[in-house]
Amino acid sequence: MSNTETHPAELLCGAEAQERPGAPEPRVEVLTPREVPLGGPRAMTVRRTLPQRSRTLIGAWCFADHYGPDDVAGTGGMVVPPHPHTGLQTVSWLFTGEFEHRDSLGTHAFVRPGEVNLMTGGRGISHSEVSTARATVVHGVQLWVALPAEHRDAPRDFQHHVPRPVPLRGSPGGAADGPSADGPSEVGEARVFLGTLAGDTSPVTTFTPLLGAELTLRPHASTTLEIDPAFEHGLLVDLGDVRMAGTPLRRADLGYLAPGHTTLTVANTSGAPARVVLLGGPPFGEQIVMWWNFVGRTHEDIVQAREDWMTGDRFGTIEGYDGDPLPAPELPHTTLKPRGNAH
Structure with a gap:
């Protein structure tokens, strides 16, 4: 997926940017x-939580x-023309629907529910994503992973994996703090698409340790995970x-x-099923600059x-896409000023 904002901000991100001297992090x-x-014209809308000023x-x-x-009949579905990526991996995960993926590696694949597609951009790759005629509703997440400096020019790659459902055990009742006195019951399932x-x-290869998993919980159930x-x-x-x-x-x-926790309790406090995506990894330890669909280390990387x-x-180039590529937004006439996390 592309970041289609017409005025994307340049972000300076990393371990130094996330330090908050003198103020302890909330739990x-x-x-x-x-x-x-x-x-x-019908502009399907996404909800973006990363990056943002408070945490990138x-x-x-x-x-x-x-x-x-999103009802494809009303929104037109997902139509993202060919666009570039550098210095990152894209991770596509669907709950409902189907997308057709084409890239400049020569890949022609489909994104389907419960199946992860991971594409490595490295020095540069382009791809397109279009919801298919079989997709009446589209629903999912699109995620990016920054590549560490030693692998930022990694060759183009594409991986596909179908994780098996793994039972989750915990409390089936309203308790939000662990298993019941009768012992843990099966309360949902996990699909681990990256990490453990x-x-x-997951057998999918990444360049830093990562965790990515879909978790589902039954009504009023909770589970405590080892992390x-x-x-x-x-x-x-x-x-x-969810709590x-x-x-x-x-x-x-x-x-x-x-960091610093060995367990994590996730509780569904509603009378309907809950679904979440759990992400994780060690603090990145490097600073990166993000703008549009590019991850670099300097302003000059982005300009180039x-x-x-x-x-x-x-x-x-991408074979099989009938349409023009997505043009890059205009860069400001002055040097972009990096932004980091609020202190």
């Missing part, structure tokens, strides 16, 4: 989304869009009223938990990537 920081139209990274996760459920959780490990204490975690709510480590989250909120997209062949 769970709640990041609320902003709505961003994808463009076009969770591990190497640097971008999170949550969209739908609940006894399952890596070196990781920071984000919990994105798709459906239900993350006791903190309530609304739909489309992203809850943030700092934009010029190469508009005039060069760095990003390759």
Whole structure:
């Protein structure tokens, strides 16, 4: 997916930007989304929680869009023309619908519910995503992962994986603080598309340690997960009223938990099923500059990537897409000023 904002901000992100001297982090920081139209006359809207001023990274996760459920008849669905990426991996995860993916590696694949597609941009790749005629409703998340400096020019790549459902155990009742006195029951399931959780490990390759999983919980159920204490975690709510480590989250909120915890309790406090996406990774430890669809290290990296997209062949070509590529937004006439997290 492309960042189709006409005036995207340049962001300086990383470990230094996320330090907050003199002010302890809250146990769970709640990041609320902003709505961003994808463009076009009917403009399907996404809810974006990363990046934002208060927090720009969770591990190497640097971008999170949550969209739908959208009726394709009303919105026109997802139509994202060929566009470029540098210095990142894209992670596509659907709840409902189907997209056709084409890229300059020569990949022609489909994005379907419960199946992860991971594309590596490295020095440069271009791709398109279009909802198919079979998709009457589109609903899912689009995520980006920043590549570390030593792999920022990694070759183009595409991986596909269908994770198996793994049972989650916990309390089936209204308790939000762990299993009942009768012992843990099966209360939902996880699908681990990146990393390791609940006894399952994804075979998908990443360049930094990462966690990505869809969790579903039955009404009023809770589960306590073993997590890596070196990781920071984000919990994105798709459906239900959810508590993350006791903190309530609304739909489309992203809850943030700092490193240092060995367990995480997720509770569904509603009378309907809940669904969330759990992200994680060790603090990134590097500063990056993000603008439009590019991740670099300097302002000059971004300027060069934009010029190469508009005039060069760095990003390759896509076969089979009937339409023009997405033009890059105009850069400001003055040097872009980096922005970091609020202190």
